[in-house]
Amino acid sequence: MSSTTQSLNSAIILPETRSGAPLEGWPASPKKLYTFDPSKSTWINRTPVTHAPTYPVPIMSLAVATWNVDFMAAYEKSRLKSALDLLQALVTPLLVPCIVLIQEMHDNCFNTLLGHSFVREWYDVTDVSSYSWENFTSNYGTVTLVPRVLAENVVSVFRTKFRGSKMGREALFVDLAVPTEARAANLTDPTGSKQEAQNEALKILRIANVHLESLRGSSDAARVRQLASVASFLSASKIHAGLVGGDMNPIAPSDPGLPTRLGLLDAWVECHAPPTNVSPEERKEKRQAVEDDGFISRGGEAYDDPAGHTWGYQPTNRFPPRRMDKVLFVGGLKAEKIEKIGVGLKVVPETGDDEEEEEEEEEAQEMERSPVWVSDHYGLLARFQVQPT
Template sequence: MSENSDPPETSMNRVIPLRPGRFTTRWLVSNWNEAPPTNITVTPPPSMHLVSWNVDFMAPNANARLQHALDHIRTTLEQQGGGSDGSLVPCCVLLQEVEGNATPIILKSKWVREHFVVVPTSPSQWPSTRYGNVTLVSNTVPIVGAQSLVFANSFMGRNALCVDVQLARPGEEESALLRIANVHLESMPEGTSRRPAQLSATAELLRDPSVQAGVVAGDMNPIDPRDANLPAEVGLTDAYQGAEDDEASFTWGYQPRNRFPVCRMDKILYTKHLSLVVDAPSRIGVGVKTSKGQWASDHYGLMTIVKFREQ
């Protein structure tokens, strides 16, 4: 983050630089190692798919559920196409509520090892000791840096996990730097007074002068009527523009049904930049179960396409 750019909302929060991890082989030993700040051999793509999914740390069998979630994401992204060399379509996958002991499922995945840079590669870099956010950036997208915005007002160990990536800008030689925040805002009614400051701090980080634009996606926990106008109040645009009572947009409350009302728990928001385009999100993960019939998650995921149009 640029010097002297901390807004009042983030003055009590911590911004911790992170090093992305890439699976490499050195001296016949394969392991996750720190990736360089940017991969200059990768040409910034004109667009990228963005996937966000809360994979539920509380339900039992976290390993099996996470594996099925990854398999579903893989199938979904492979259906979007890729390069003739077998490369994956440019994409970024944002996971929330990854259970700490289940992180090896991500790191040992052959698909993840071949196609992604991972942030972070250890639960020790989460604010919470039990669960946290993990972001996967495909090798087809140059990643410039990463950081964790740790919310000072969180009692639940919540943060905004940010990665800076490069996307091409039509008609221009220089690429644009896009900041993507993977967020899980404070839960439950007692979190209602905390969510505004958390999303506001995230929005300010997305508007930092060091980047051209920003997108934040994840579990927003909008369970109180006051949450409805929160994105607009902090200067963010909702990628979903439909009716709020349209159940086709709801992402939580079905797997399984319970005493709480169904709602559009997960959202994709972005900064107001004239040339940034974020498509209306579609749902993924609907009805996905493990081989033993357990829901992979209590949430549905979201997928969209992000790009810059010619100014």
């Protein structure tokens, strides 16, 4: 057995440590991947999870959707269903597989998620209850939906705690095998030394799902440590490309430019930043106060792009709108397109979606239901080319 196959079979690929010092987010906790079994009408564990795939699908391009679906607002089940309905409408026409990263998934919404026909037919999921979250006592967390067409590419699923997080935050990782061109050309022969040589050529595409520490104060330094931890996992050896999406909460002076300092590219910047050959006057017009959010453009200039704001409008509040949600990447990926989703999206809640409402059902039935925001965050939908390994 080759060393690569052994590593894939026996352990999660971890960042290198300096002098054995523990990493932020250490240790990595292996998790399962679940698939829907229509014959049993239930979700079952897809095994094995950590393995060297025999028939990994060539991944030339892929899409990634990320969305904080707001666990705090009422009618969380109706709101999640509406979000999934929109994702279905957006993802179904795509000609590439789309990985979905969900943050602030309420722990009482798993039946809504797992019962949605789109999820059952198209996806495997990393979680079927909150018990698989590292902070399983929390009533919200992260879930990643892996396209079923990529199920044979899944090498590992794992979570890492963010040490010292006062909010129980963690990172959720999914590793996908990316065959080299040589391997992709020989997928039909899984026997003998040829298969052994092909295993040697496997590279990993690592996808992370995060909700970084909220608020100010000690959370400012925590976010720096948390994103640095994720960046180290995305840049580990044998990782061909790494991507992290989610709610980054960039609300402190230390947050602008942090991805760049950690060696991460920003998909919104790559796709929407102004060209570097514009005049200083034109560039100045593009600039906003770095304190509002800020990011580093391809020309090294820090500015804020209101078109990229994903929070602060649904509803408006005393805090300024910000580009809270981001898709960052490193290595063999090229951002082709990124857009906001769920802008202005509202839903009329279903009866019985809120416990307090159930207690006042008769009164609620007499009142006309008003639409509510699906989330206080917009989502993002990004598309990438996977560079040859």
